[in-house]
Amino acid sequence: QVQLVESGGGLVQAGGSLRLSCAASGRTFSSYAMGWFRQAPGKEREFVAAISWSGGSTYYADSVKGRFTISRDNAKNTVYLQMNSLKPEDTAVYYCAANLIGRYFQLQYRYDYWGQGTQVTVSS
Secondary structure, three states: OOOEEEEOOEEEEOOOOEEEEEEEOOOOHHHOEEEEEEEOOOOOOEEEEEEOOOOOOEEEOOOOOOOEEEEEEOOOOEEEEEEOOOOHHHOEEEEEEEEOOOOOOOOHHHOOEEOOOEEEEEEO
16 A cells, blocks of 8 residues: 655746655555646646656656656655746646556556645746
8 A cells, every 4th residue: 555645736936846746655665656647627637747666767748848857766755746937737736646567657547546636826
């Protein structure tokens, strides 16, 4: 069992930056690939970024490529999402999730555990 707790959300002006953190419980964190998803009001939840269990491979949605960076620290059981050059359309609840299979990162049903989410609001 893995429990995930996101933090770091908040209100920021367009062009600003935020860093989200996702702290995981359990000793098997390094066995999981990790992903970030987001859900804007009135829209379906969508893939944002993912990172392999080792941190050696990362994947991004086209909409955030070049602006967001996913990373992880297995010693701290934490995954991060650094978000730069934020836009109003990045406003959403951001969720982290754990993927045991280590592939199919864009598919929500391939993730085994989910956090409760953290709100990110970007003002224009």
